[in-house]
Structure formats: C-alpha cells, structure tokens
Amino acid sequence: MEKNFKQVENAFRQKLQEVSEMKELEDIKVQFLGKKGELAQFMKQLKELSNEKKAEIGKGVNRLKVLFQEKIDLHREELKQQDYKQRMQKEWIDVTTDPYQTEPGSWHPVSLVQQKLEDSFMAMGFQVLDGPHIETEYYNFEALNIAAHHPARDMQDTFYFEDGHLLRTHTSPIQIRGMEKLTPPLRIVGPGKVFRCERTDASHDSCFHQFEGMMIDKDISVAHLIYFMKTMLGEIFESDVEVRLRPGYFPFVEPGFELDMRCLLCGGKGCKFCKKVGWIELIGCGMVHPNVLKAGRIDPTVYSGFAFGIGMDRLAMMKYDITDIRPLHGGNLSFTRCFAVQ
C-alpha cells in the first residue's frame, strides 16, 4: 500500500508538470480526485481491511487529497496569470496615434475678450446691457451732447440709412438707454459692434467692437475713476498696471481723458509696440457730462458719474499679438485655429 501511495503521488506530479492548458488541468483533477479517480480506488479497497489498516490508508488518502488540491489550485492560478498576460500581449495598439482625430474648436478672439471683460465687470457688480446696431441720431449723437454740426455727424464718419437712421458709431448709446431704464446708483457695461464709414487698413475697419461702461452715484469723482480703471486693467492684464490720465476730448464727458497704460512689454523704457513712448493709449473716459445725465433723466445736481469705452479689437490684438485688424472678420481658419490649442 505504501508503495502504491508513492506511485500515485509520483504519477500525479509527473502529469501536473506536463500541463499547459486549463483543460488538461481539469482532466487531471478528474483522474486523481474524481469520483472514479485514483484516490477513490483506494477507498474502495477499505472494506476488506482491518480497522487499523483502514485508519492508516484513510490518513494517507486524505493527505494526498489535500496535497493534490493544493497543487492543482496553485497551478490553476499560474495558468490564469499566464493567460491574462498573453491576452494583453495580443491587445497591443499604437498609443501614439489618434485614429478618432477630431479638431478642437475655438471662440472668436473678440468673443474671448468680451467674455473676460463681462466676467470681470459682473464680479464688480455691473449689469451687462445691449443696444441696437441701427440707431437714431438722438441716441447716437444728440443725447450724448454731440452738437448738430459736430464733424462726427458727417457722412464721412457715419453710415446713414435712407430713412434717417444710422449705424451706431460707438457703444455709448447704451449709456443713454441704460440710464433711461435704470435708476442710480447704477453700474452698467455694454459690449458690441460699432460702425465707421472709413476705408480699412491694418488698424482700421469699418466694423469693430467696443466695450462701454458707466458708473453713477452721488459724488463720484475723478479719483474714483482712476481707482476703477487701475483695478479693471489689473484684472484684464492679470498684473499690476500703471496708468496715467491726460486730457482728451469727447463731447459726452467733462472732463474727458485718454487713459494710457504703462507698456507691459518694455516696462516703459520704450519699444516698437508702444511706439517708443512707454505708454499705450487704451481707453477714452471721463466724468459724464451733465447734459448726458439729463438726457438719461438723471439730475446732474444730485448725481455724477464716470464713463469709459474700450476698443475690444485692440485689446484682443494686444493680448494675442494680432498685427492686423482685418482677419478678425471673414473667418479664415488659419486665423481662427490660433484660438484653440491644437
């Protein structure tokens, strides 16, 4: 009997070594541990034996049962791992390619700038307003204190329609419409397209984009205006900016200013971009003219305020190094694709 145990164990070990597939492993399991397997044969012989012998053989069979089960489990695990590996091996792809290639899309650069401005102003409590592109002389000129014979009203600057309407030449009519609608204290901005009757070149286009703003309350002063402009430009350019005011003439403000920002490229030493002056002319602004407040039905003896206008095209051109204003219209993809990270 002893000898037989040894023989069975050896035969098992021999067979197990040759196994390379799960199916073979299952066959071995049946051959040795199955109901009619090798170990079951031993058990059949038990009846004819003495109790003492029974116990001895039973013990031997049990030992083998445990041993075979362990070995088979171990081997099964190995086969599984091997199989996983092989499967993955076959699943090789070239991860450096991009077969589903889809192109990233883009926003128009002026839309990008407008969004940035709107976000900043909304965070500062401003309300964003719109106005019509086709305006009346009243909203575009008269209410803005631009006298009847002012050259700005000439046909050489303003597009007129047959019925007397015109294309707004600035976003400032939004100021008037805003004042009519709201009551002070008020903070409004108005972005949009504006039109000028002029020939186009690298820095002029007959259609461009402005961003208008206005703040009105009791006792608003030039000091407030400077504070506000500094804060706003700091937010737009994401750095501390130095600004200066110089006299500038716009009929709808008094006093009126041109606001310059210290050139961010050269830090004020003078470079090609700032035309060697160290300053960039950026914003027209000023204290709202009393006539304009009156046109907006606001009492200038009680309230004062400031207003400003920024050229969004110019801002976009500065921000994204665009050297010519003309490609902003027309949608050439070689231009628009620059506003998506490819």
Place this chain on the structure above:
Amino acid sequence: MKISLNWIKDFVQIDEKLTSKELVEKITLSVCEVEGFEETGEHLTQVIVAEVTAIDPHPDANKLSLVSVNTGAVETRVVCGASNFKLGDKVPYAGLGTRLTGDFLIKKATIRGVESEGMLCAEDELGFSEDHDGLMILPAESKTGDTLADLFPDQIDVIMEIDNKSITHRPDLWGHYGFARELGAVFRVPVEKMEPHPEILKGTGDPLIEVEVLAGDLVPRFTGISVDQVGVLPSPLYIQHRLTRVGLRPINNMVDLTNYVMLELGQPMHAFDAEQIEGKRLTVRLADEGTKVMTLYQKEVTLGTSDMTICDANGASVVAGVIGGLNTGVTAETRAVFLEAANWDPTGIRKTSTRIGLRTDACQRFEKALDPEMTDLAVQRAVELMKLTNPDLHVAGDLVDIKNRLYDPVRIETTTDFICLRLGKQIDKDEIRDILVHLGFDVRGEGSELIVDVPSYRRTKDVSIPEDLVEEIGRIHGFNNITPQAPLFPIQRPVFNQQHRFEQKIRNVLSDNGYHEVYNYPLTNQKSEEGFGMDSEGVMRLLNPVAEHQNQMRRSLLPHFVQTMKENQKNTLSFGVFELGRIYHKSCSGELLEPSRLVMGGSEKGGSLGDTFFRLKNDIIKLLSKLQVADIKWTAIADAEKRFFQHNQISATIYSGRQKLGELFAFTPEFMDQYELKGDVCVADLSFDVLFSIEKKEYRYQEPPKYPAVNFEVSLLMPEQTYFEDIREIIAAASPLVTKVSFLDTFLPEEHAGKKSMSVSIEFRSAKKTLNPDDITPLQDKIVAVLAEAGYYLRDSREKE
C-alpha cells in the same frame, strides 16, 4: 501741426533746466497730445562762418574746385562741388569731426587725389531748408570765426508734432501764442500780453478798398486794412527759418507774413493785391449757384449758394475762409495790398471745404470756431511784420472793422468745493484761483465762491459750465496727482444678462465639438443676397456706403457664411464653423428689427453627404440638449417651402414642439457648382431668438421606473423613401404603454425590389404593473395591425403581402 519751442519762448520764459522730454511730457499730460519731438540745430555750434580767400580748379575734375577759406583761426582748404560763390563770400564751414544733420560725420577725405580738410555746406546739410543747389551764402556782415549757432541762435530749437485731433475742441491752440499761455499756467509764470497798438494801424488818406458784408450772421467779424508803397521781397532770414522748421515753405514777405501771423495767433489772413481788386470794393456774400473761382493753386472750383465768397466787380474772387483767388492774389509786381483777417461761421466753412475737397490750414482753423476778438490784433501784427521788409510803407485810411455777431460773454458761478469734490482731491483755494487767472479767466468771489468770466478765446465753444473748470484745474494741477480712491457702492442683487450667458453656452458646446467661431461683416449687397433668393423687401440700404459690396445690411448670415466656407475649402476640406450674429430688416409696419441667428456649417472631404448631414444633426442635438430645448422633432422640408438652393432630399426643419427652430440642409449640386463648393457641405440656419426665448426643460429628478420594460422588435417593408418619423408616430399613437420607439437599421432586401426593410425597437412599460405575456401579445398585435392599416407590413409575414 508743428510747434516751435523758441516761438513759444517769444512770449513766455521756460526753465532752461527742463529737458525737451520733460517739457513734452508736461504738454501731453496738461494740454494735448504731442506725437513726437525733434531737437534741431545742435550741430550748428560746430559749424563756422568762413570767408572764401581763394578758388582754384581741381587738377583732376572739372566740376570740383579747391576752395581756401579763412575760419578766423586758420586758413584751410576744402574740395567743393558748388559754384554759386565768389571770393570774399561768407560760407558755412564744417571742420573735421563735425556731425551734421542725419548723423553725417565729417571725416578727412581725399577727393580725386586732393585732400579735403572739412566741408562747405549747403542749406539742406545744415537743416535750414531742402535746398541743395549750392553753398549757403551767409550775410556779408557775418563775423568770420563765429559759429552758425551765434549767427542763427533761433535755429537751436525743439520742434513738437501736435496731434491735431487732440485740439479740435481748442480753437485757442491753433497758434504758438496759445501754447505760450498754457505753459504760463503750467509753470505759473507770466505770459507776454498781446496788446493792441492803435498807432501801428493809424492810417492817413482814404482806404484803397471799401468793404461791404452781406449775410452778416455767417461773418461774425471782418477786419482789413489797406497798405501801399510796399514791395515784394524775401522775408527776413529768421522768419524764413522759423517757417521752414514748422513745415512751411517761405515764398515772399507778403505770403510769409500772413502765414506767420496764422501760426503765431491762429488767425488765418489773406493778402489781396489792392490794385487788382476791380471796382476798389469787396463784397462779402454767399455765392450764386455754379459760381466758379480760380484759386491760388490754379485750380478752378465751383461753388453753391451756401458757400461764402469775397467778390470784387469781376465777381467771386476768394472762397472765404478756405482759399484765395488767383486774380486778386499777390504777385512779384504787387505795390499795394489789402490785408484781411476775418472770422467765419465754422460750420459753413467746414461744409464748403468738404464740398470742394480742399483742406487748407485756414479752413482747418476756422472750422474750430476761432475767437473773433483777435482779427484786429492779427492785422496789427501783420503790418508790424511787413515793416521789417518795407519800413516806409504807408497805411491808407482807417482799419475796416465790421462786427456782426460776436459770442456772448460767458460767466460761470461755482465753488472751489465743487471742483475739489469732482476731482476727488482737496486743492488749495488760492491755487485754483491762480490757475484760472494764468489761463486768462477773470476770477472773483469770496472764500469758496467762484465767479469766473471766460476769456473770448475759450468761449466760442470750449468753456461754459462748472465741469469745464473742473477740467482746467485738474489738468493744470495734474490729474496724476490725484490719489485713486475706491468708490463706495451698496451691494445690489446681481442681474445677469441671460442672453449673453446663452450665447456663451452655445460657443462652449460648439467649440467643444470642433466648430470654430467666425465673424462676418454685417454689411453686404443686394446681389449677394439675391443669390440666396432675397428680394429687396424690408432691406436697410446705406446712403453713403464705403464700398459697393457693402451697401446694405444683411438679412441672412448665409451668404457671407457660405463664402467663408468656400474660401476655407481652398486650404482644407474638413472643418466646422459657426457664427452668431444679428440680421437686420424693416418689418411691413416699419419697425426696425435686429433678430439674432446662429449658423453652423460642416465641410467634409466627400464620400457621403448623408454622413455630413448626420454629423451636424448629432451636434445640433447635443447643443439643444445642453440648451435644455426639448421636444425636438425633425421633418423633411416640404417641397413648397424648400428654397431653390436647398437639396431636394437632404434638408430638414427642426422643431421644438410646434416652434420652428431652423433648418439643416445640404445644397443642390447646381448651387454647389455655382458657388464653387467642394466635397460634402451642410449648413444649419437657426433662430437664436427662438432658441433663447423658448420655454426650457428644467432638470427634474424622476423616480426610476418600478416595473421593467419589455422590448419588441419588428422589421417592416416600406417604399425606399419612407421616413422613420412617420413610422414612429404611428406606433407611438397606438398605445399609451409604448414608451419609446427607436430606429435600428434599414437595408434593401433583394427579394423586394424598390422596397426597404426597416427595423425598429418598441419599448412597452406600464407604471402600474409588470407587463405579462397576456398584456403584451394584444399590444404587439395592435401595433402590427395599425402599421398594416397604414400600408407597412412585417417583412417575414409573407402571407400578408
């Protein structure tokens, strides 16, 4: 406009320690925009007055000579190419190491074998003029050995280029004197007054010319004087040099002095040849229609009834305020002149100048509304200057001075407190008064009170209200001396611009899906719109277009958008673009409308036009989902509504409920050919306004269904061009237990020519119970029955065919 610092210094003392750069910055920050400046004449300190002592021929060159000169210290010899001089002439000598204009350095040079110890200079080389026709011959009385800077000290100057646009509202700044006044205030130093000196204008005998002014309301003032016993000569050198430095070409004393007065005071003048004035009488009046005037530029202009003229007996001789006439102009033979300094209605002058297309220095000034009170001063200054060349001139008769409509006095009453409040800075009362006084305002009032009379040169349009004084104080005190201060604002409930937020969402979704945003011009022309079937109904046409292709407002985004796609196809065939923009038209009731549209376009290399359509459709569905627009339905565009450029089969209308959102379509092959479009192109044209205003489906939590769904798939036979949507509607209407009908696929079975097989999946679900076969079988039967009723039979149920 060019401004000379020396000229300003004729009237005001400026601290010599100030650099040109600092001075320019002061002007920029307190007065107006200086576009640039140039320091002139520094090199003249190294150029010496030399006397020609010998002229010998060059041994090797005919056109050159060897000139010996005495420079005061030494005798030296230079090679010279000019020949306009003689022995004893005084000429400018630049020694070795001298740097002339244009950074031209004089070095020892050997010219055709002869060494030259320096150079004799022409006017252009020294910066006096553009003249290069020979050496500059210096006045005989010049002292040998002096520098040219000693001889012409005025030539060492700073010339500033003023941005004309920055002084359109300041008529007082169109001459040097105005700048002197400003700097007087900036530095708080006195400015020399322009006082009237009646003795200069005191004439004897009768005036040579009489004047009559008609249309007086367009001529606030007309001043003139007759002068005889004059001769036309070159102006004094320093005047010639000054005019040259600020960009004018000196001509003769008569022309130069009128220019000089204009550049000094800002008052344009005109000199008539008094002997050429027919009838010895000038009439100032509006022109007759079609009047022709031969101008000084020898070009004839035609005037209308709103143009002002000065006429003699021969008719209109001068276009008033714009340009003088040839017939009565000064010539070399002129012996008597009538000097005119007038003040014209600014608007009239601007209109005349625009109409005849002439922008002269004179009209540029008149249209700014000049001060009428300076015409007599201008005449006085002109006579004074004329005496420099004609000391024996005779003033004939009295000054002609016709005053019609002067500007009303302007008094402003305010307080120093108001000014400080507006500026946001406490400025001393005395400083405020001091600034105003220096600017020429007459100031009275006690304590904070200010009673300010505005001087004539600031009241024609510039200063009239307290806010104007805020600007005066602010700019002279320095806006940059104001400390920024945070405004105090109450917290208010934020009001968002929902439309802009909606636009932002659209941009995000579309750019996320690979579309590029484009802007096209809102201006177009009728031809381009006709290409898309638009007649001229409701169009907004421009009166004054810049270009023929941009003479009206667009009524559709499509024409430019298709053009954009075509242009891009030249470089790449596979792309997506979109545009959000307004279109413009007038409604039948005359109302102006600016609806917003959204167009999207997809271009593919070519292969399957259907695929391109479905790709766009899928992107639109994603967009609508993000915009929370629900209940979407797609239907083929009915033939009656199809426009000629839309593809017969590939074109759909998109609805949300009953509201039309827009269309998605391909173009006809003919249109593709006509517009040179390639590959597969589809576009969607959607109404932004409907998308924005339509009721949105809000996000809501829903309990998961309690009872399971049962799916039933059928394959139906139908004519090839049957729409799934029609099938879906039939099935959906069959029972409320149908919760979903999905399209699976179609194919063309060989055994059924001309028909297609469509497989759809139907989902049944009850909210009340689990459906069992007893419920489902009758449902299935019913659906098969209603389909059969509509003519759609199951593919495998042959017996029903």
